[in-house]
Amino acid sequence: MxxxxxxxxxxxxxxxxxxxxxxxxxVNFEEAERYGTIHYRNAVAAAQTxxxxxxxxxxxxxxxI
Numbered sequence: 628m629x630x631x632x633x634x635x636x637x638x639x640x641x642x643x644x645x646x647x648x649x650x651x652x653x654v655n656f657e658e659a660e661r662y663g664t665i666h667y668r669n670a671v672a673a674a675q676t677x678x679x680x681x682x683x684x685x686x687x688x689x690x691x692i
Contacts, residue, residue: 637674642666645673
């Protein structure tokens with residue numbers, strides 16, 4: 628996900644919040660990204676969903692103005 632730094636940052640934040648230590652996953656974000664682990668894919672999916680919701684909210688706010 629090197630092409631979208633904002634989405635990558637959001638995925639990292641989600642990954643680190645949901646999987647805070649080795650009791651949840653034994654690899655850090657960079658390794659999870661490199662290997663495409665299920666934890667990484669879940670964090671990316673959550674970041675994509677959040678981005679979509681934030682865009683919808685911004686669009687709806689502009690309609691109200």
